Amino acid sequence: MFIRRIPVFILSVFLMVCYFVSIGNAASAAKDIKIVASFYPMYIMAKNVIKDVPGVSVQNLTPPLTGCLHxxxxxTSxxxxxxxxxxxxxxGAGMESFLDKIIAQHxxxxxxxxxxxxxxxxxxxxxxxxxxVWVSISNAIIQVKNLGRAMEEFDPDHKELYAKNTADYAAKLEALRQKMHFELALYKGRxxxxxxxxxxxxxxxxxxxxxxxxxxEPGSEPSAKELAETIEIVKKNGIPALFSEPQYPSAAAQAIARETGAKVYVLDxxxxxxxxxxxxxxxxxNNLKILKLAFRN
Ligand SMILES: [Zn+2]
Structure with a gap:
């Protein structure tokens, strides 16, 4: 009697283990969502939209770039x-030249x-x-809302949290937009x-x-003719400020500055x-601070 019961006992324990493992898998399969963002500004938007949503994570497809994505x-990695x-x-809008490849492979x-x-x-x-487009705050707000709406649809279990995160971040961006409009109003048309x-x-x-x-085209130094044309524009219009970008060397901007007396500032x-x-x-x-400084001088 006892010997005959052991296999039944083992079998039921085995079935129970199977049951719980399958529940666990089903739960995690339903819950975990892995998002990959094409590059840095999309990654930051996604981080804000999925903030505190359980089981949802975002990773940046491209490693820290030394320049713009294009x-x-x-x-392969x-x-x-x-x-x-x-x-x-x-x-989108042509920024990810590799998008078709991703769609085809996945x-x-x-x-x-x-x-x-x-x-x-x-x-x-x-x-x-x-x-x-994201360099305009108004467009960044549209982009964040596009992502929020898409995530609400994709993962309706966390609809409220996506909606709250999107509204919170959009409000923060809206405050930034208004502040910049107010402080830069003085320099319209510059x-x-x-x-x-x-x-x-x-x-x-x-x-x-x-x-x-x-x-x-970043990375291609302007030709002597292009440089001369820009110098001409700066001189003719009395433009006091040139803006380079932190991701690129500013040799060309420095050359124009030397010729014209304009100053070089960094816009990001x-x-x-x-x-x-x-x-x-x-x-x-920080861009706002730099612009005010450049326009005041
Ligand atoms: Zn670019």
Whole structure:
């Protein structure tokens, strides 16, 4: 009798273990959502939208960049991050040249393009649309709301939390936008010279005029002719300030400054930075300080 009961006992313990393991797996499969963001500004937006949502994490696809994403070729190790991801957050508007490759290789990945619905500015030369939409605070707010809505749909169990996070972060960005509008109102119509084509949306938002761009394609030094043209524009318009970017060397800007007497300041398009929830806000606060300093001088 006793001997016959042992297998029954073992069998029931075994079945119980199986049952709990399967419950555990089902629970974690339903709960864990791995998001990969294409690059830094999308990563910071996603961090804010998924803040404190249980089981949801975000990773930056690209390692700390030394420049803007459009110069970047994704590596196999970047692509490996997508292996067990469910959501890919992209800026869109042509910023991720590798987006088609990702869609083709990961047909089940939910792709969220945050620039959806934002009117695009045409790029210089023969380029397509300018993809640097997040550099305008108003556009960043639209992008955050696009992501919040998409996550509410994708993970309805945490709908309220996504909605709350989105509203909180959008309110913070709105306060920043209003503060910048108020403090920059005095300088509407001012001409600025920027480094690469990262600032048209920012300039449009605050009524600044981009008189010239030093290096349309980052990494390619301007030709002597292009440099001479920019120097001419600076002299003719009496432009006192040139803006370089922290991600790129400022040799060309320095050369123009030497020729014209204009000063070089650094404006940050927020393509690199700290892991802080408020990193984008802090970068823009600093840009505001720099602009006021440059325009006052
Ligand atoms: Zn760029």
């Amino acid at each position: 110069d970047y070729t994704v590596t 970047d692509m490996r991050k997508l292996a067990d991801a469910q959501v890919f957050v992209a800026n 047909p089940n990945l939910k792709i969220i393009q945050l620039s959806a619905g934002i009117p695009l500015i045409k790029g210089g030369g023969n380029e397509g649309d300018n993809p640097h 001409a600025i010279i920027t480094f690469h084509e990262a600032f048209p949306y920012f300039a449009e938002e605050f009524g600044l005029k981009i008189a010239a761009v030093i290096e349309r 398009p927020a393509v690199t930075g700290s892991d802080d929830y408020d990193a984008y806000v802090n970068i823009m606060e």
